[in-house]
Amino acid sequence: MPLPPPAPRALQHTRTVTCRGYKRDDGLWDIEGHLTDIKTIAIPLKERNDGWVPAGEPIHDLSLRITIDLDMNIHDVASSMDLTPYRLCPDITVQYKKLIGLRIASGFTRQTRELFSGISGCTHLLELLGPIATTAFQATHKEQLARIEHMPDVKPFMLDNCHALNTRGQVVKQHWPDYFQGEQIPAELIPAEPIPAKELS
Incomplete structure (x- = not known):
């Protein structure tokens, strides 16, 4: 279902993330x-062009x-900054080599924040x-499922990781x-207080 119709408005900014x-x-x-x-509008930025970033330029x-x-x-990492607000921004890309040796699993977000938050x-x-x-996970999904088929005692990695894949659903x-x-017992059917034993008899 699409979003409801918006109020009158004018586009100002677009962030695009493609993976x-x-x-x-x-x-x-x-x-x-x-x-x-x-x-969608030109903005002043002293270290770019003639001190401006034209509308439509990243x-x-x-x-x-x-x-x-x-x-x-993670075996290897490469990063690049083709356009940035400041000339020194690309100097930080080498720091992302610190990802090598980490594993994308529970705690990965916390690890990356510890490594790269703030001025780091x-x-x-x-x-x-x-x-x-x-x-x-999406890219390797087919191969992950194929591996699970040969490991019957291993719980599939995606279960209990979202609402739809609740192991009680x-x-x-x-x-x-x-x-x-x-x-799973619906929350509205769970008594707020224990039912006295005499009421159960």
Whole structure:
């Protein structure tokens, strides 16, 4: 269902984030993220052009690539800043090599914030790591499922990671019955206070 019709308005800014996942010939995976920020009006910026960024020209044009294996271990990182507000911005890209050796798993967001928050990184490259991480799971999904089929004692990684894949819900009951945990009691049916034993007799 689309959003409801908006009030009268004028577009000011567009942030575009595009992420792509590639299966490499060597068995590894490249996950690439690209971010642009574009305004519909010219803005003053002393270190760009003649002191202005024209309407339609990106203020930010940033890219980040991570190379992973199927266990989500990061083997390599490359980053670039083709357009930035300040000339020194690209100096920070080398810091993102610190991602090498990390694993995209529970706690990954916390780790990246510890490494790159504040003056230790670029706000926009840090933000880009979130959609890159989820794209990594989407890109490798088919191979991950194929692996699970040969590991019957391993719970599929995606279960209990979103509302639809609740192991007490109907989707899991239908598609992964071995991991179904039984119907969840709706919150409105759970008594606020324990029912006295005499009322149960």
